[in-house]
Amino acid sequence: MKTYTVYVPSDSASRSVGAEAVAERIEFEALKRKVHVILVRNGTRGALWLEPLVEVETELGRTAYGPVCVYDVPSLFDAHFYEGATHRLSLGLTDNIEWLRSQDRVTFARVGITDPLSLRDYEEHGGFTGLRKALKMEPMEIIYELSSSGLRGRGGAGFPAGIKWRTVLQSGSEKKYVCCNADEGDSGTFADRILMEGDPFTLLEGMTIAGITVGADEGVIYIRSEYPDAIKTMERAILIAREKGWLGQNVLGSSHAFNIRIRSGAGSYVCGEETAMLESIEGKRGVVRSKPPLPAIEGLFGKPTIINNVLTLSSVPAIIADGSDSYQKRGVGRSLGTQVFQLAGNVSRGGIVELGFGVTLDSLVNEYGGGTRTGRPVKAVQVGGPLGAYFPPSSFNISMDYESLLEAGGMLGHGGIVVFDDSVDMLEQAKFAMEFCAEESCGKCTPCRLGSTRGAELLGLMAGGINIEGNKKILLDICEVMTDGSLCAMGGLTPLPVKSAMLHFESEFSSKKGELR
Amino acid sequence: MSYVPWSKDEASRLLSQTSVQPGPVLISLQAIQTFFGYVPDAAIGLIALACNVTRAEVHGVLTFYSDLRTAPPPTHHVRVCVAEACQSVGSRALEEGLRDAGLGYEQAFCFGNCALGPAVNINSKLMGRASVDSVMKEMNE
Incomplete structure (x- = not known):
């Protein structure tokens, strides 16, 4: 009897959208239909928008189907997917999926391909x-x-x-x-x-x-x-x-x-x-x-x-x-090698994109990411986590490397990119950055411990339309003290999302907006 | 999730393993919580004694970390990610919906499921692209 090897990822992101149920159903159907399937639980390929991504070993290479819902499994068996047959969810050979093929996987060379514990x-x-x-x-x-x-x-x-x-x-x-x-x-x-x-x-x-x-x-x-x-x-x-x-x-x-x-x-x-x-x-x-x-x-x-x-x-x-x-030989300037970028938030094709430094933000957000998941226009992206700067689409020609991002008033951080559509309220995001810092500050140094709380209060007043110009001045002052006086990056970088939001989305922090509120 | 009711003997047995490790206080607290579901008041003195530190030090560590609880957890421990990536796909609306549905939950910052948000964690089970419906369905299972 012929043996077929089928891969279903077991990482927590894939499982959060049903990979476990898919794997169980594949085992069940295989038994029921007397198809001899070896189920390998690999890691995710990183194309999280295609998860659960089911792959089958064929003579030509691994063939992919996705995103597979548990209810799709019987029809996949009907179509003999285990032989690599076509199906509504066929994605062709995994290696030929452009989103993956065009990447330069060095650190992530094995992720998604192997059984993690073999x-x-x-x-x-x-x-x-x-x-x-x-x-x-x-x-x-x-x-x-x-x-x-x-x-x-x-x-x-x-x-x-x-x-x-x-x-x-x-x-x-x-x-x-x-x-x-x-x-x-x-x-x-x-x-x-x-x-x-x-x-x-x-x-x-x-x-x-x-x-x-x-x-x-x-x-x-x-x-x-x-x-x-x-x-x-x-x-x-x-x-x-x-x-x-x-x-x-x-x-x-x-x-x-x-x-x-x-x-x-x-x-x-x-x-x-x-x-x-x-x-x-x-x-x-x-x-x-x-x-x-x-x-x-x-x-x-x-x-x-x-x-x-x-x-x-x-x-x-x-x-x-x-x-x-x-x-x-990969990368640009003093940012050499590859960076594992992570496309997250309101993005159509989110996941892991490993490429040499120097790719543009536009390429990541629009070409790989495919714009927003909601289909609305991109309004802002936050690069580098909660302590990273917000950028509008007009800055999307930034080269993604340590120096260029610093020059643009941001930072690369851990390489995460969070996409927001036009429904986002930038003042609310700036306020959240301060609130998050207040919540998570270790409390050792004063600029971070007090600055974050005061910053959140000021942004709250501004959101309520109270003395916007005056409070903005105090806020910028606090930001300066936090940047220069904090012991670590937590307090030192929290002003980055706040100030970048104020810079790039100025109208949302102006008196006019306050009056409307 | 099922936890064991508080027992001094069980706690001492756990502590005999954790207290000999380097930097024992946090792992001792974590071990107690994993076993009993929370860190009862009675455990603080035991940990202090086992780790050869003051009660104040144990209390300091206990109150620093948001994971550590001093009361038993709710039967359904629901955590909703409210960090940026989940905000961008509607975690604020999700929170509102859950409140309207009368569901108690905790706010959390990031489960690392940022491409498939909003993320909700129910009794350690991670859910992606969560909605009020999918959360309530999971609760009823």
């Missing part, structure tokens, strides 16, 4: 190549590769990874740590989650390379509690890696020891700030530390610590495996 899949698709190579290299050679690749911190700060690693390498401490920041709290970002749920071994491999490079024997992944599936997948991946002798006393049979454990967050946004995260891993209140000392010198439990985001660490295996040249 080490065999992982190895067959290039896994371990980077680590094996790294084990034969000198630490400074690895750091040289990393520096030449141009890899910068993907969590938002954009700090060169090579410099950070070198600092930790050169610190004279017996005990060192590698911490992975997986506290992906920015609204509009989900790349860390999708990677951890779809290709967990890549992150473990990147952390292991970091560990053997700087001489750390312990890694910690701090994952937010809102990602229970990512925590589960990473925990299972760590167990598998330990069983196979990859993690433990002798990494892949070498003399290096490296272990990884997971710490779960507890619902605090500010714990995504690296020093607050360290406090939280140490079991304390997630209060930001003053810098210096830098975590690379005095980090977790006072020891030198590499802190990198999930995407930074997950890019390392590919960089070491394929060499820095291959990575740094």
